[in-house]
Amino acid sequence: MSEGNESAPAVDSSFEWGRTSSKTLNYGDTIIVRGAACTCTEQGVRCDVGGHGFFISADRQTLF
Secondary structure (H helix, E strand, O other): OOOOOOOOOOOOOOOOOOOOOOOOOOOOOEEEEOOEEEEEOOOOEEEEEOOEEEEEOOOOEEEO
16 A cells, blocks of 8 residues: 555455455455455555554565
8 A cells, every 4th residue: 555645445345255256456456354455566465454464475475
């Protein structure tokens, strides 16, 4: 998520864990689920709540 961006994306209320169909999060897209914002970039996926969360990619994972 970019610093200084004051507008937040809408919550995707149609997302449900365990559904047989899947969704793709495109580069630059953000989804908010139960207060956690996850953003997809070419480097990986970053999810956080209030500045705490994780980053995951094909070659590394970090907690913050």
